[in-house]
Amino acid sequence: MSTLAHWCFRRRFAVAGGWIVALVALAAVALAGGTAFTDSADLPDSESATAYALLAESTGxxxxxxxxxxxxxxxxxxxxxxxxxxxxxxxxxxxxxxxxxxxxxxxxxxxxxxxxxxxxxxxxxxxxxxxxxxxxxxxxxxxxxxxxxxxxxxxxxxxxTEQPGASHGTEAVGIIAALVILVWMFRSGWAAALPILTGVVGVAASLLLVMIASHAVDLAATSLTMGALIGLGVGIDYALFIVNRHRQGLLAGRSVRDSIAAALDTSGRAVVFAGATVIVALLGMFVVQLGILTGMARAAAVTVLFTILAAITLLPALLGMLGHRVLSRRQRAALTAGAHPIASHRPSLSYRWAGLIDRAPWRSATAALLVIAVLAAPVTMMRVGDADATSDPAGTPARAYHDLMAPAFGDGFDASLLLVAEVPGPAAATAFTALTKTLATVPGVAAVAPAGKTVLTVIPRTSAQTEETADLVHRLRDEVIPAAQTGTDLRVYVGGTTATSIDMSDALMGRLPLYLGLIALLGFLLLAVAFRSILVPLVGALSNLATIMVGLGAVTAIFQFGWGSELLGVGSGAPIMYLIPVLVVGVVFGLSMDYQVFLVSRMHEEWTHTRDNRRAIRVGLTETSQVIAAAATIMLCVFASFGFSGERIVSGIGIGLGIAVLIDAFIVRLTLIPALMRVIGRANWSYPRWADRVTPRVSIEGPAEPATEQPATAGVR
The missing domain is CATH 3.30.70.100 (Alpha-Beta Plaits)
Incomplete structure (x- = not known):
């Protein structure tokens, strides 16, 4: 990485110019070709898909x-x-x-x-x-x-029905908030602008490429919003970690060139490793086998890739152009005068926090676990499905339409089920006629009407999003229809939009445990390779799952229970759209891995140098807590800005990710992990010899640097 840093420094104007040319070229192609986004979704292998296939074959x-x-x-x-x-x-x-x-x-x-x-x-x-x-x-x-x-x-x-489209500029609010936080953190406008600029350039280039790719790959328009949401969050964070490490190098007396190289050889390695885990987690969504979801995952993965490229190429070039201007005026003046602005005799808040965790690890871990358990509890009651107009905000066209129709034609008027039959002979025809009469007596059925020779429309008494309607679909499939088919060749399949939503939700919930298990195993293996340890990866993987549960619990409480959904402009409580849990799982896993890597890599660096577990935890927590806290707050601002988009899906993902990141940074990474590692002791870094022989050697900390005492490095700005 240091070689790349030196190359980007020497050719900094060419590198920056190359990014500008690439942006212009991509924009020209995208504007010339337009987009070809699609809202169609591949149905899973289900009964509703079979019903649609038969319906399409039927004449008329x-x-x-x-x-x-x-x-x-x-x-x-x-x-x-x-x-x-x-x-x-x-x-x-x-x-x-x-x-x-x-x-x-x-x-x-x-x-x-x-x-x-x-x-x-x-x-x-x-x-x-x-x-x-x-x-x-x-x-x-x-x-x-x-x-x-x-x-x-x-x-x-x-x-x-209006499909969720691209964002309406709400991310600008998050970017402004991120800029304010960075100015407060760095006391330098240039240093604050660099993470924003790097993140925006990476996201812009990737989204232009996604627009072009929509002609070749089935992508929903929401892919742009998902890419912007994820890309801005991780892109700003990645650049922030590198800029922070570069500023530390300058304050330690390094030259601009050497400081950039050291920053890229340490934090830059962690950025590449962390970004790769996000990409792998996103691409892991392919196990869910839902076309619209995998399309979004591909788009988001491309966005993360471009933010990594911007962080390790464009950012070093910009840092080279700015020189010492990434420091505050006070810091530059101190360097010019030959003083050491890195020194401070007042322990910082992060140093005091690290001391508190060191003195009371059991109480810290217990308190953190209690907070996680309370916030994650609602996930046990999560229902996956489509929200209908009954939960839309009052005054919206969909809600006004429902309020006109429901009093006259019942709540289930727009939740109709299509029963499509194969009737190969007289006996089957007789059974189909009998089924038509039986359906009118089934509890939960409001009306039955023919929609063709072999097609029936069944109107439920309840709206599409209710549990009663889902129960009716299962009752028809499991009891009523099988009873009518007995002894005949009649085959009847339940389809329609409502049944399709139920099938997609069932398919998702059936595959979600596999996805969770896959990413937990992936997290363990990646961390084992990085830190050559058993317990650190195990604690990291389990804590990642805990953060995911917190994110899903927050989504359930706000958007299903309705605890605050009205304030977000998305209406009252409703089932959680099937896209949300998978996207939250994939993205939160990747982001949790980011913070775990940045925190533990600094601890591992100190452990490698001193073989003192307590010091390694204290130094790692002290030196990374401020930047992790700032990064998480920035990401919260970016994600929360999408929460006010007015689109239930986008809002759910934004709020779920924002709360998960906040809890992951402050409760999990900065409290639970160091507390547990303090309790475990030196066993954190134990690794079997046989595993050490077969594990690839990957360094994400770069060359070890001399350690410094914490009171001397704390409180730096």
Whole structure:
């Protein structure tokens, strides 16, 4: 790494220019080609996927290339089936049907739509079938043009559901907050700007590449938000660790060139190692086998890779350009005068904290474990599924649509299930007819209607996100349908958007333990290679799982229980979208590994030099706690800024990651880990000889440096 640092220092203007040229070139290609993001998701091998496949094969049935939506209206002061209302509605529906992409409209005033009319509540709706690529905004505009004080019109349903898109600039708030923290920490505007600039450049280059790659790989537009969220957090942190180590070198009297080389040969190695673990954790999401999720994981992994490249190439070049300006004026003046600004006779807060952990390790560990247990407890009640309009904020179009439809047609009006049948003979046909009659008597079923010769629409009594609707789907599959199929060749599959969500959630929860086990094993092996120890990696891997549980517990409490979700602008409590747990697990694992590596690598460096476990823990904690605390606070600001995006998925991931990082840094890394290592003693660094012979040698601390007494190095700014 020192060779790379010297090369970047000598060619600093060329390196910076190369990044600028790369950004311009990527931007030109991205702007010329546009994007090709897709919101379609590969369904897991499930019953709902089979139902959709059969539906697509059936002549005249809606397949994967169409979507269904609803236009609902409510009249005030006049009957919904009055002649003048019918005339106005006929004009509205004719206008909608004439729009490009609209394949059909079923009016409640026609025989086919007789069940779409509620004279008791003066509410009616029309079913609109659209091509998958139709312009739904035009349909919405055509419908809402008829909205008035006495004629309330709303649109909803699958076709009109807005998918989460790219962020709306909320990350700017997090960047500003990060800049403020860095200025306070470094007392230098240049030093504060460098981590921000490096992180932003790395993220910008990677997101431009993701936009270009969307033409070749199936990626959702949310991939940009996920990439920005993760990339900004880790990118700023990675640059922060290197800048901090470089400033320490300058304050110790090194030349600019030698200090950059030393920083990259120590913190730079840790950045590469930590970043690689984040990438591996993200790519590990492939075991979940959900296309939209693996697409996001690829995009996020590319972003992390670019932030690493920026940190080990662009940052050294910029540090070379700035020279001693990364120090505060007071520090530069002291160096010029020949003084030693690194010296301080007042112990810093980090030194005092390290002393407290050293004196009371058992109490510190017990307190940390209690906090973790309390915050993680809600995860035991986590439900995975889709939130529906009942949990949307009041006043939003989706909530207004639900509030019009539910009083007239029940809470389950938009949670319809599609029962698609294979009917190979007369006996199967008879059984299918009997099933149709039986379904109307099943608890939880509000209505049953034919949607074709071999297709039934079942309307639940409850909304899509409720446990009762999920129970109904399982009851149909496990009891009602098997009983109807007995002794015949009839095969009936339950599909529809609601059933698909349930299948995806079940598939995720079935594979999540495998993913957790995989990353725990991965964390143990990586830390064992890095530190040649058994107990340090074991404690690190288990603590990573604890942090993950805290993140998921926070998401459950806020977004499922609804403890504060209204304040975030995402509505009331609802099940957790299946994307959130996997992304939180993968990213939190990577970030936890980052802090573990930065903390323990400094401890291991001191242990290698002195063979004194207590001193190694005290020195490592003292010298890294300030930068870890600052890095975690910065990441909290960046993640929390996404929490106020107004998008439930993005907000859930941002808040979950933010709380997890905060607890991981202050409770796990700076309290629990050093306390446990203090209790364990010298056994921390024990490693079997046979394992030492077969383990690859990887140094993430670089060459050992002479140790310094802590009171002399504490409190430096």
């Amino acid at each position: 049935q809606a397949g994967a290339d169409t979507e269904s939506g609803t236009v609902v209206w409510h009249t005030g002061g006049t009957s919904v089936d009055a002649a003048n209302v019918k005339k106005d509605v006929a004009g509205m529906l004719a206008r909608i049907e004439a729009l490009p992409g609209v394949q059909g409209v079923v009016s409640p005033y026609d025989k086919a739509g007789s069940g779409q009319l509620s004279t008791a509540t003066n509410t009616a709706y029309a079913r609109v079938t659209l091509a998958a690529d139709a312009d739904t905004a035009a349909v919405t505009a055509a419908a809402l043009a008829y909205d008035s004080a006495d004629f309330d019109v709303e649109v909803g349903g699958q076709a009109f």
